[in-house]
Amino acid sequence: MKFMKIGTKPDTFYTEEATRTVISDAPSDFVIQINNIHYLLHKFPLLPKCGLLQRLCSDSGDLEKVSIKLHDIPGGEDAFEMCAKFCYGITINLSAYNFVPAFCAAKFLRMTESVEKGNFVPKLEAFFNLCILEGWKDSITALQTTVKLPEWSENLGIIRKCIDSIVEKILTPPAKVAWSYTYTRPGYTKKQHHSVPKDWWTEDISDLDVDLFRCIITAVRATHVLPPQLIGEALHVYACRWLPDTTRTPPQTDEELMENNRRIVDSVVSMIPGDKGAVSVGFLLRLTVIANYLRVSPATKTDLLRRSGLQLEEATVDDLIFPSNSPADPEFYNIDLVLEVLESFLVLWRRQSPAAASEWDRSAQVLGTMRKVGKLIDSYLQVVARDVNMPVSKVVSLAEALPDIAREDHDGIYKAINIYLKEHGDLSKADKKRLCRILDCQKLSPEVRAHAVKNERLPLRTVVQVLFFEQERDRGSNSKAAAATHDRHKHKPLPITPSLFHEPGKQTMPSSRESDSQSHKLKLGAANVHDKFSSSTTGKKDNPLLQMQNKRSGGKLALKNERKGVRLETQQVDHQGHNMGRKS
Template sequence: MKFMKLGTRPDTFYTEEATRSVISDIPNDLVLQISNINYHLHQFSLLPKCGLLRKLCVDSDDSSTVTIELHDIPGGEDAFELCAKYCYGIIINLSAHNFVSAYCAAKFLRMTEAVEKGNLVLKLEAFFNSCILVGWKDSIITLQTAVKLTEWSENLGIIRRCVDSIVGKILTPPAKVTWSYTYTRIGFNKEQQMVPKDWWTEDISDLDIDLFRCIIIAIQSTHMLPPQLIGEALHVYACRWLPDTTKITRPESSGSQTDEVTDKHRKVLEIIVNTIPSDKGSVSVGFLLRLLSIANYLGASTVTKTELTRRASLQLEEATVSDLLFPSHSSSNQHYYDIELVAAVLESFLLLWRRTSPAPTESTQFMRSIRKIGKLIDYYVQAVARDVNLPVSKVLSVAEALPDSARKDHDDLYRAINIYLKVKRKLYVIYITKIKSSSPVQQFNNFQDPMFFMFYLSYHIDHVFLSSKHSCVRLLKQKHPDLSKGDKKRLCRNLDCQKLSPEVRSHAVKNERLPLRTVVQVLFFEQEKGSYEQTTRSAGIPTTPAPSESSARDDQKMKRPDKKTQLEEGKKKGGERRNRGDRGERI
């Protein structure tokens, strides 16, 4: 950082109560009132250099003390004191941190060449042009301090010249960058590596959002940098100033200070969204989804949410499961994950996908795209299915949204359903164990878990007081950790047994968590497939089984059971399920 030192005399200003004065043998004859401070100074020191003070004192009597109010001086008492010390020849140090206030105050006091040759304004302009604008960080610091005096800085051209200087350095080829910059990426070593293309992104993230937008817009207008670099700058700024919603599960309590912070965050978010380049891929889909989560948390405008949803849906096939996992910020939701966010983006993607009529040469690419989305959503459902508070309706809202063509097979969908049923059943067993084995005191402590409390009421009402058909019991069972038969049927109604691999079908037949109807469908398909293969072999028609099926038969070295045996096994398992009832399903 560059400095300019003016003056030679030591500092002789002192404070006495609310008065600032200077040590001198000559009596004070000039009183300047700034805010709540009175400056007792001398006309012979200030008037030769300050055109404004000279004009205000022109009609005063030389023998009297003149009192002048300067409450509207830019920069306040600190800026005035710099100018006053300069008039007394006292040493002052100027840098990018105090240049703006000193320059505006000097302009206000008219410390120009017209008043005295080599006056303060001329020296400050020379320092600005030869030192501040030449430096990278000096320009940024000066621009940031100009926020406090925006109107003066704009009128004097400080903001425009700083922005031009910063943009010019950003457009400099990395090989020609010789100045110091901030770059804290993990694994980067300035001494051993070349200057990265995004070397400038962290330093400009220190700026106020309005100044940051000015720089980004100026860069975009040159068309000299790729959209991805501009997108990276927006990403760095968002990480610096926006809240991390992955670490916030519920909205903070309201208050004047909180509302002010929220409004500031909302402004930053909306400016970032409006500044994102229109080019697809200028920012990652993970960044867009994070912005959408922040928009939901901050209560951003519908326009902002819609734009983020649209942009994220255009790049959804680039997403990973971790990109989709955000906590819910709604106080009414007991489940952890924000399913509505993913459902909205998926709906936008499918709407665009259905509207697009692919040419015959492009149909393969479109199918590959929708299949990739199908895999992504099934993996996502597997991840969120581990949330014990997740209702069936939320699972179905994303699992059922996909068209049939999105899934080449239903193995991943089956795994998601199985995980969800296993988690629900496991919690059911845990709660039953707590009720039957814990003491009354322990049960009272368990009531801190609202879900356990609802289950406790449901269990005792169902077994002691009321019929299971009573509306109160049905209401309580909505909070029941285990699933009803109807919910299990709804969960499995989109599961196509014909699209399950042999290994998954083998697991499904033995899965006691599945509804009986689904198991029977799997057995029926196995039977039909076995009959078809037997018929083709009898007719001498060669069959080419899938590699997985062939290897499974070779490993097992055994024949499939005949039709009669399979039907008997199905009836036997069905009878066992009916005898056991819901309580008989084990993990």
């Protein structure tokens, strides 16, 4: 913090009741009234330096003692007294804290260079340009003091110059930051971290009024130099600086304070960059809780729900754990707000779902997002199920809000149901059935099914369903095993047979088709042989196949001999006839 000392005389102002006067041998001839304070001063030190007082005194004529009212002087009596001390040559110390009221009052009194050389206004301007605007914290401090004199500060260009100086320093590369700054993150020490963090500026500007803070953030974003994540971090720091922690502080009753907090929430939400990931989903959810607690405008709450739903897949269970601040709700957890965020997510998810089957990559990504949210909600239900005041209707509503594809299995929701039944032992049978109706027993893992079968807390109907699907699964497994065995036998390779075109003298094995045909013929032949030539059947009886072969060969031999006998007789007859012809 830089200071400027002006004047050399000691302070001789003193107060007597509601009157401020200065110790002097000369009697007072100039009375200035500001609000309820009367200043008994002298014309000689004041008039040469104050153009306004010169004009007012000239209007009053040649009166020896002039009385003037300056109720509308910016900065009030404190600012006027600094100007008066400058006229008397009394020492004053200027800093970023008192510069703005002193400068506005000096401008009001027209203490300019044109009135007297080396006047108060040019000295203040030099201090402002050479000291305050060159410093990081001085610029922020001076800007913050403009809150009390917004119109004067705006018209005199103080606000614009301070904002320009601050933005210029924010855009400075961290390696070139040479001024002091405030950075109190947990676990951070400058001795261990030699480099300047990228968000070094966020804590200092969080001291500003929300309107001034908005001006700086807007100016920084307009340059497009810093990434959205840094803007989001600045908003996060500012919200933590000003907004109440609803998990620790009791409900606020000061309507003025609540209205100011509503204004902060509205401003912060409106400044969040549209880029996904600019702020964490945890911060968005905390803002949503605070907005719900402060009863902000519907537009702000809707925007927060939309942003929270857009990043719900990134949330953890801890992000969803926030207490209910409504006295009408006996439960500890604010499950209604979680349901609102989930419904907002589902609306966005349905819009993103691919309409064409060709969008497989996008479809897988969207499905993965839904599965993450499904696991998150089931894990959250496992936590809120321990609340003894949590009604079953709210648990069912949140669990049923998820579509079927959100749960790849139902192990998580089963665990939540089991915890709820354990913590709510007096639950009616109807409520138990209503709760367990959420379960899809076909989507339970073998370990969970084994637990469910022995779970005495579950309704009998649910246990029967688990057993039924377990048997169906086993039956299906057996059928698949049998089908697999059949397929293995069906596709067993046939034995390789030698070619029919074998070399002479080598034996060949008949093909399977040929073998079946010959076997069939052998059987038929044996049966006929047995019928016709049973009386002449002889041979080995131990081997039926050999028996049939012997019978078959015996039949052929008899027929052959019979045919030979016929031919022999015919030849004999022909021979006899030939001889008789020769004799005759």
